[in-house]
Amino acid sequence: MSAEDTLLYLDGVSVSFDGFRALNNLSLTMMPGEMRAIIGPNGAGKTTMMDVITGKTRPDHGTILFEGETDLTKLREASIANLGIGRKFQRPTVFEPHSVWDNLELALKAPRSPLKTLTYAISREDRARIEDILDITRLSPKRDRLAGSLSHGEKQWLEIGMLLAQDPKLLLVDEPVAGMTDAETEQTARLLCDIAGKHSVIVVEHDMSFVRALGVKVTVLAEGSVLAEGSLDSVSANQQVIDVYLGR
Amino acid sequence: MLTRFFLMGLDRKAGLVLTVLALLAVLVPVMTLIVPEGSPWHVSIFTVSLLGKYLCFALLALALDLVWGYVGILSLGHAAFFALGGYAMGMYLMRQIGPRGVYGNPILPDFMVFLNWKELPWYWLGFDHFWFAAIMVLVVPGALAFAFGWFAFRSRVTGVYLSIITQALTFALLLAFFRNDMGFGGNNGLTDFKEILGYDIQAPGTRVGLFLATIAALALSYMIASGIIASKLGKVLVAVRDTESRVRFLGYNTESYKLFAWTLSACMAGVAGALYVPQVGIINPSEFAPASSIEAVIWVAVGGRGTLAGAILGAVLVNFGKSYFTGALPEFWLFALGGLFVLVTLFLPKGLLGLWAQLTARLPNAKGPNAKGKNAPNGNTADQKGM
Numbered sequence: 121m122s123a124e125d126t127l128l129y130l131d132g133v134s135v136s137f138d139g140f141r142a143l144n145n146l147s148l149t150m151m152p153g154e155m156r157a158i159i160g161p162n163g164a165g166k167t168t169m170m171d172v173i174t175g176k177t178r179p180d181h182g183t184i185l186f187e188g189e190t191d192l193t194k195l196r197e198a199s200i201a202n203l204g205i206g207r208k209f210q211r212p213t214v215f216e217p218h219s220v221w222d223n224l225e226l227a228l229k230a231p232r233s234p235l236k237t238l239t240y241a242i243s244r245e246d247r248a249r250i251e252d253i254l255d256i257t258r259l260s261p262k263r264d265r266l267a268g269s270l271s272h273g274e275k276q277w278l279e280i281g282m283l284l285a286q287d288p289k290l291l292l293v294d295e296p297v298a299g300m301t302d303a304e305t306e307q308t309a310r311l312l313c314d315i316a317g318k319h320s321v322i323v324v325e326h327d328m329s330f331v332r333a334l335g336v337k338v339t340v341l342a343e344g345s346v347l348a349e350g351s352l353d354s355v356s357a358n359q360q361v362i363d364v365y366l367g368r
Numbered sequence: 369m370l371t372r373f374f375l376m377g378l379d380r381k382a383g384l385v386l387t388v389l390a391l392l393a394v395l396v397p398v399m400t401l402i403v404p405e406g407s408p409w410h411v412s413i414f415t416v417s418l419l420g421k422y423l424c425f426a427l428l429a430l431a432l433d434l435v436w437g438y439v440g441i442l443s444l445g446h447a448a449f450f451a452l453g454g455y456a457m458g459m460y461l462m463r464q465i466g467p468r469g470v471y472g473n474p475i476l477p478d479f480m481v482f483l484n485w486k487e488l489p490w491y492w493l494g495f496d497h498f499w500f501a502a503i504m505v506l507v508v509p510g511a512l513a514f515a516f517g518w519f520a521f522r523s524r525v526t527g528v529y530l531s532i533i534t535q536a537l538t539f540a541l542l543l544a545f546f547r548n549d550m551g552f553g554g555n556n557g558l559t560d561f562k563e564i565l566g567y568d569i570q571a572p573g574t575r576v577g578l579f580l581a582t583i584a585a586l587a588l589s590y591m592i593a594s595g596i597i598a599s600k601l602g603k604v605l606v607a608v609r610d611t612e613s614r615v616r617f618l619g620y621n622t623e624s625y626k627l628f629a630w631t632l633s634a635c636m637a638g639v640a641g642a643l644y645v646p647q648v649g650i651i652n653p654s655e656f657a658p659a660s661s662i663e664a665v666i667w668v669a670v671g672g673r674g675t676l677a678g679a680i681l682g683a684v685l686v687n688f689g690k691s692y693f694t695g696a697l698p699e700f701w702l703f704a705l706g707g708l709f710v711l712v713t714l715f716l717p718k719g720l721l722g723l724w725a726q727l728t729a730r731l732p733n734a735k736g737p738n739a740k741g742k743n744a745p746n747g748n749t750a751d752q753k754g755m
Contacts (some may be wrong), residue, residue, distance in 0.1 A: 209614070266469075
């Protein structure tokens with residue numbers, strides 16, 4: 121497959137930490153607007169894959185192209201984020217001393233230089249955009265609360281809301297439902313499906329019922345490379361996948 | 369736009385701080401220059417300079433709080449920027465002495481004549497003009513901070529490691545300024561000043577003038593700092609303090625944010641030093657001593673870090689205590705200072721202002737958590753990371 125039409129193109133990406141191969145010749149492509157679930161046992165390289173895409177870790181070998189042309193392996197985190205790649209951490213990471221509203225305002229797509237933020241005054245469009253996101257994430261009644269006082273699930277939604285505010289082309293979402301109740305999990309699945317229409321999304325998740333609820337193409341990672349790819353049903357039937365992951 | 373910027377930072381706390389400073393600016397000159405000496409309301413010139421000195425320290429503490437309290441950079445070398453500003457002002461004051469020095473050399477300061485120097489080193493040129501010295505007061509500490517921050521922040525040095533290099537920075541400057549051939553008066557530093565801007569530096573009028581200049585500098589710096597904190601930039605700074613990686617993944621270049629606050633803070637510290645030197649009459653390398661920087665950290669911790677007003681309060685209170693104790697029980701001062709730091713760290717993690725906020729929050733008519741949250745960023749997460 122050529123890299124040209126893809127949104128994200130990983131080819132032969134390898135990363136080692138002290139001799140341990142976290143990613144081993146990993147290749148993966150994402151089309152614009154696509155939503156993909158990534159599953160795999162612990163240590164399969166799921167989080168490392170997100171790290172190399174977002175510039176946190178430099179790969180030892182391999183190519184990572186965004187929109188078929190931009191080489192992500194040469195850029196720093198902030199530049200990659202400004203290209204349109206947003207990331208949600210495994211543990212909810214929001215700005216706890218700031219209000220929910222301020223968290224969204226900080227994430228909102230706007231010039232990022234110190235001088236521009238010093239003189240920033242919120243515009244009517246920005247205000248409407250934040251209101252929208254508050255509605256989508258159901259945090260509207262809590263807009264003035266400090267983010268640190270939110271529940272675990274609310275923090276996860278706020279962080280997803282911050283990703284939306286960034287308006288990225290590609291969202292990387294790491295275990296969004298870890299530690300959530302069933303009702304929260306279901307709501308999160310709906311939230312992500314809403315988002316998927318306008319953005320491409322990669323979701324890393326352990327929770328199989330959640331992956332089923334998403335109903336998208338699944339990539340199984342094991343020992344740093346792709347083991348299988350396809351619908352959840354087809355990969356679930358794959359003997360190798362059962363051996364290394366599902367069977368345990 | 370500038371007005372909007374200053375208005376943004378004007379909350380109740382800022383109003384209180386500015387009112388107190390304005391009162392001091394009116395009362396102290398009246399009580400010194402107009403109230404006759406016999407009256408119980410008279411304030412001596414000595415006290416005016418002492419107060420002026422405290423306020424210089426308050427400005428240093430404010431500068432430190434901006435980077436420590438809001439960006440989480442614990443600088444153990446802020447006195448270096450203070451001293452550099454002080455030296456820039458000292459050089460101007462030395463040139464103002466002219467032929468009135470002991471050796472009567474119209475150009476060379478006494479210590480250079482003593483060292484048998486024949487001409488002024490190049491880096492002393494220009495310091496006979498006040499405007500040049502005033503620019504250098506900002507530029508020298510600012511440039512050093514910029515260069516230091518550029519390398520430190522880009523290499524992602526944070527936490528304890530960063531604190532240790534700031535300490536090394538001030539220690540290296542201490543050793544350098546002790547050397548006679550640096551051309552800054554070595555061990556003795558710069559002293560025996562006569563005039564500033566043509567006014568006798570010992571005259572009551574000049575002393576009051578310097579005191580007023582210090583108040584003005586402190587008030588302006590406070591307004592700049594609180595304007596920044598209230599802006600979106602200030603929110604980014606606090607976010608960098610608590611979760612820097614998150615801010616990076618949002619697309620902010622966190623290094624440039626830290627560099628901005630760090631350089632601005634160094635410039636403020638330089639101004640504080642420049643106002644300090646004419647009021648105490650001397651600047652010598654001991655200002656670079658690591659202990660001076662650590663003392664400044666204690667002022668901020670005592671007053672309440674990340675509150676701005678707390679830094680001012682802490683600096684004034686601790687230095688008042690220092691003046692009192694070093695007079696009454698000189699051998700106990702260092703123990704008192706050390707004990708104070710331990711007590712504040714253990715029992716008042718948010719300093720005196722934090723204690724005040726806690727007490728008022730218990731009152732039935734206190735405002736809700738939102739109103740409080742706006743002014744005082746919750747230090748919980750920061751305390752763990754910043755210390």
